[in-house]
Amino acid sequence: MDVQLLPGERLDAINENLRLIQKTDGLTFGTDAYLLSAFLKPSSRARGAELGGGTGVLSLLALTRQKLVHTDVYEIQPEFAELCRRNAVLNNLAERMTVWEGDVRDIAGEQKLDVVYSNPPYMKADCGRENAVGAMNIARREIHGGIEDFCAAAGRLLKHGGTFAVVYRPDRWADLVCSMRQYGMEVKRAVFVYPSAADRPCLVLTEAKKGAASGMVLAPPLCIYTDASKKTYTPEMDRIYETCSMGFLFPGTERQK
Secondary structure: OOOOOOOOEEEEEHHHHHOEEOOOOOOOOHHHHHHHHOOOOOOOOEEEEEEEOOOOHHHHHHHHHOOOOOOOOOEHHHHHHHHHHHHHHHHHOOOOOEEEEEEEOOOOOOOOEEEEEEEOOOEOOOOOOOOOOHHHHHHEHHHOOHHHHHHHHHHHEEEEEEEEEEEEEEEHHHHHHHHHOOOOEEEEEEEEEEOOOOOOOOEEEEEEEEEEOOEEEEOEEOEEEOOOOOOEOOOOHHHHHHHOHHHOOOOOOOOOO
16 A cells, blocks of 8 residues: 655554554654553454554554454544554554544543553653653643543443553552552553663553452563663563563463453
8 A cells, every 4th residue: 555644754664564654753653552562462352442542553553463353542632643543544454443533531431342451641741841742742741631531531431341451650550550449440460561670660561450359460570671781682572572462471361351
């Protein structure tokens, strides 16, 4: 398929099956999105939703890696909502991916989805130095809703027993876990991600189940690189990139019903 790029856009090959249009001055595909796609359990019939779509790459990976049969994508920025649609068409996934432009705080409750997942803004609106590009501020800062709002939306969308999967910052994990519980979800799986064994954790992947009792499985720490030079991936990261799965970190908990 011929791709018509707009000014300020580029086309990248993500893997052998997936191409992605990205904005040169916007958030681009990174490790956090890929790790969350690998964290999702596989399913041949799960229906899901992504809160905050960006370019749509997370949902595209989930669809192409058989994590979902269909997903809705909610994105507040019009230019990125349209970019999600274009990327779905580019990868022949438009029939399996429906994009909605709007605020997650306005999502009506359906209580029918199996999975909701998100790479939400992880900085408070007044935290740190602002990005020069407004789209980056919206993606990174809680300008249009905080983690409580994302958890509330997930709680409205999920059916009883459905799961909410999030990649987030470790220093705000308590906020995430408390918000999940506030909206009727209990954490069942989590893994902390470290650049290397010499570093502090940089990400935490968390899955909560709606209506579940307390009790979770905490996986062993996942290191991205073998040492502080950050040149060589660990065997665990190589395996994740090869399979787009973290099932080996959670024996017996991998398949989504």
